[in-house]
Amino acid sequence: MLAMPEVNYISFNRSRRYVYFCEFQQKYRDYIDFVKMLQPVPGVGAVVGAFANYNLLDHLGEMAMNAYRLRLLKTPPAY
Numbered sequence: 001m002l003a004m005p006e007v008n009y010i011s012f013n014r015s016r017r018y019v020y021f022c023e024f025q026q027k028y029r030d031y032i033d034f035v036k037m038l039q040p041v042p043g044v045g046a047v048v049g050a051f052a053n054y055n056l057l058d059h060l061g062e063m064a065m066n067a068y069r070l071r072l073l074k075t076p077p078a079y
Contacts, residue, residue: 035048035052036052
């Protein structure tokens with residue numbers, strides 16, 4: 001099973017959060033390149049493409065839930 005590489009994309013420095021988008025983009029590109037390279041092969045491409053899209057959507061859903069949780073934690077409670 002293909003999995004996103006475990007990389008710490010966020011660095012904390014004096015209560016500021018920095019996201020290194022260049023590093024993030026390169027890791028994502030390296031992850032997806034192999035899968036997209038196999039898609040033009042007839043027959044195999046459909047299976048590999050479906051598998052890749054399923055894994056990417058699963059990863060995207062997890063990231064969306066975590067972003068929502070972070071947003072909830074950052075907003076002050078309304079009393």
